[in-house]
Amino acid sequence: MPPPSFLTLRFLRTALTHSHACPFNPRHTSVTVSRHQWNGTPQQQKTRYSSGVGGAGGKVDREIGEVVKDDKEPEHEQEVEAVRESQREETSDQAAQRAALPSVHRKFLGKSQPFVDYKRVRITAGKGGDGAITFFRSARNPFGPPSGGNGARGGSCYIVASKDITSLNGVQNRYAAHDGGNGFGKQMHGADGQDVEVVVPVGTLVKFVDPPVTAAGAAGGAAENDEEMEFEDEEEEASYHQMQLISKHYKFKSGYTPQPDRIAMLLERLPYEPASSSSTTGTQIDLTKHGQRLLVARGGRGGAGNPHFQSAEIRGPAIAGRGQPGTTTWVELELKTIADAGLVGLPNAGKSTFLAAVSNAHPKCAPYPFTTLNPYVGTIDFPDFWTMTLADIPGLVAGAHVNVGLGHRFLRHVERNRVLVYVLDVAKPEPWEDLATLRNELEKYKKGLTDKPSLIVANKADAGPAAQEHFEELKKRANGIPVVPVSALKKKNITKATGMLREIVEKLRREEPAEEVD
Ligand SMILES: Nc1nc2c(ncn2[C@@H]2O[C@H](COP(=O)(O)OP(=O)(O)OP(=O)(O)O)[C@@H](O)[C@H]2O)c(=O)[nH]1
Ligand SMILES: [Mg+2]
Incomplete structure (x- = not known):
């Protein structure tokens, strides 16, 4: 039997419950009835609510519950049973539809995730925050001392072994830790970048590898070579490279151009640069213990605020350190099951x-x-x-x-x-x-x-x-x-x-x- 439509059911209910009232305005008699009559006796209420036609039809039932109770109840129950039966049929239809789903959908229905035992992952640590160039100012001291806060370190990335998982399925292809916050005025330092932990099963072998060579990367490299600068003499070339180096590590207040003596000073105190990720290529580390934690990409250092550049000669430094980029590492994760x-x-x-x-x-x-x-x-x-x-x-x-x-x-x-x-x-x-x-x-x-x-x-x-x-x-x-x-x-x-x-x-x-x- 095809399931009855919503309108059919509504008509059916109206016909059953309003046989003694106007089918178009069943409320017209309700105005005069007492509260007890309106709601019906507790027994009538019980009969109504157990009949299964509650919900939206509840109001209509309340008005004429006593009328339908005696003579229409058996027929009413039959209809309700018919509706329930049709609902049951619908459920089995739905089951049939589910069974007809393409196998690829059915395959993973309520099943565990697929087993993955190899992944190649790019892991990037966060950039360090820049130091701030600010000066203390007050009503009495309009040219106060430098007060820039330091930039914070960028987040680092770790690989952590866990015995709670058995597959590399949940490991993403790329990870990036948060950047460190920049420094602010009033000696306020930035907030450290949040670290990232890549959780892998115990028994994972971590191999540091070279980044993949993509067609776009190769083309980009070639273009860069084409754009190489041409210099008139060696001195010009040297000063260009010096400025490149300085702008990589320091930032200046807008409008400030460093003089040669300042450039010499800044070159002298260039910050220590950590070894690049390529130096680790080929290294293999085995994570065989629960909780073992391996640092794979170190976050960049934060830049120093301008108070760090104050000296007897430089009273109001318009210089601050720049945050260093975090390292980017490519690793291959290979799971080798460990059991006795x-x-x-x-x-x-x-x-x-x-x-x-x-x-x-x-x-x-x-x-x-x-x-x-x-x-x-x-x-x-x-x-x-x-x-x-x-x-x-x-x-x-x-x-x-x-x-x-x-x-x-x-x-x-x-x-x-x-x-x-x-x-x-x-x-x-x-x-x-x-x-x-x-x-x-x-x-x-x-x-x-x-x-x-x-x-x-x-x-x-x-x-x-x-x-x-x-x-x-x-x-x-x-x-x-x-x-x-x-x-x-x-x-x-x-x-x-x-x-x-x-x-x-x-x-x-x-x-x-x-x-x-x-
Ligand atoms: N008669 C008999 N049948 C066995 C015995 N052990 C396994 N079988 C049957 O051999 C068949 C294969 O068993 P599996 O345990 O699935 O074999 P398997 O080595 O895990 O096979 P793969 O997962 O395909 O590598 C099943 O039908 C088992 O019921 C046994 O001791 N006696
Ligand atoms: Mg088997």
């Missing part, structure tokens, strides 16, 4: 099922390859409150190191885990071949990666006698790596597997306690 152990296996081996069986994580498990598309870290809680973390890493295939399958992007997440847990499907014939493939890929990605302490989880051991045979053979061909048969699906032998894992991790923690992740 990482699950390495071919697609469909049952890594996610194993993680779900042993930890508090709920990864998606499905019988098709590449179900897991992002690393996922779970925590294994032991009964004695000892805990360790285990990372589910997307499936690797032969050729992953040359970007086959999900590529080498996820191999970086294997690097930081202290223990490698190879998850092999023993229901398939020759699982030792899978082990060889995995170890080969890891070695090709980074030499020595397979030297880490390891454990083999022979998963799907519940899959009949063939699985048992494969497991026995695997034990012989495991290159000395301990093997534990497990059924992640049926949660069989899980405690033994986690116990073996704990032994390895505990031993490592004892050996290298300094590297323990907070």
Whole structure:
């Protein structure tokens, strides 16, 4: 049934409630009724309000509530039910419309944000504020001493590691800290520029890189070269460069031109300039601890106010310092998941099922390859409150190191885990071949990666006698790596597997306690 329109409903209500009154002016009888009659008895009120036609129709009901009550109530209720039914139908229609949304919209509906493990970011610190050129003035002292306040420092930019986030998804492409405030008269200094903190997950590698060369930038550079000044002699060129330097660091009161002796004085006291950002290019810093804070762009220094330029010769300095620009840095952020152990296996081996069986994580498990598309870290809680973390890493295939399958992007997440847990499907014939493939890929990605302490989880051991045979053979061909048969699906032998894992991790923690992740 199509939903009744608003006008139909209104007519319906008028017909039901005004059957004994003028449908065009239902108020004409209400003038003479008492308050009790107007509102109806409490019982009548209850009937009216529970009928579901309250709201805008409340006034009309009040006038003739007693009239409609007895003879029209059953019919009225039927109509109300019909309206409710139609509303229910509308809701299901809406649901159908939602289902018809393009998949890209549906994909992120109520889901967490996508996993991002690489970002290139431009970070600019704030400019320092300029010093002020002002003089104290009063009725008795019209030519008082200099009183300009100093400019403040610009805001700096920091990168801060946090264990509360797991992806670089929230990191923007550009950051800029606030500029420092200029100085004012009466010795008032400017306000410091606010710092900016870029919060990244623990395990982020910060690389300082050169700014990208854009076509516009290259063209601009060429134009600048074309505009090079031509000088008559060397002296003129030197004085031009001196003035350039001075105007970069100092400002003058309008109308004031510095004389040669002043220029010499200012050149002598040029402020110290911090090293440019390019000197840090190539530096790599690993943020492995919660709360670790790295200064990436320092805010510019504020300029000095004119009292700083007062001397025995210069009684009323018309000079103040200029705020220095903040440094601009380009950094590459690369997230490498840190966990005590990482699950390495071919697609469909049952890594996610194993993680779900042993930890508090709920990864998606499905019988098709590449179900897991992002690393996922779970925590294994032991009964004695000892805990360790285990990372589910997307499936690797032969050729992953040359970007086959999900590529080498996820191999970086294997690097930081202290223990490698190879998850092999023993229901398939020759699982030792899978082990060889995995170890080969890891070695090709980074030499020595397979030297880490390891454990083999022979998963799907519940899959009949063939699985048992494969497991026995695997034990012989495991290159000395301990093997534990497990059924992640049926949660069989899980405690033994986690116990073996704990032994390895505990031993490592004892050996290298300094590297323990907070
Ligand atoms: N019989 C049996 N099936 C299992 C076992 N563990 C996992 N499976 C099944 O194997 C299929 C793949 O499991 P997943 O946990 O999604 O595999 P995965 O290794 O995470 O796969 P990718 O995320 O694609 O790399 C699912 O259908 C699981 O139900 C097991 O112990 N026994
Ligand atoms: Mg998976």
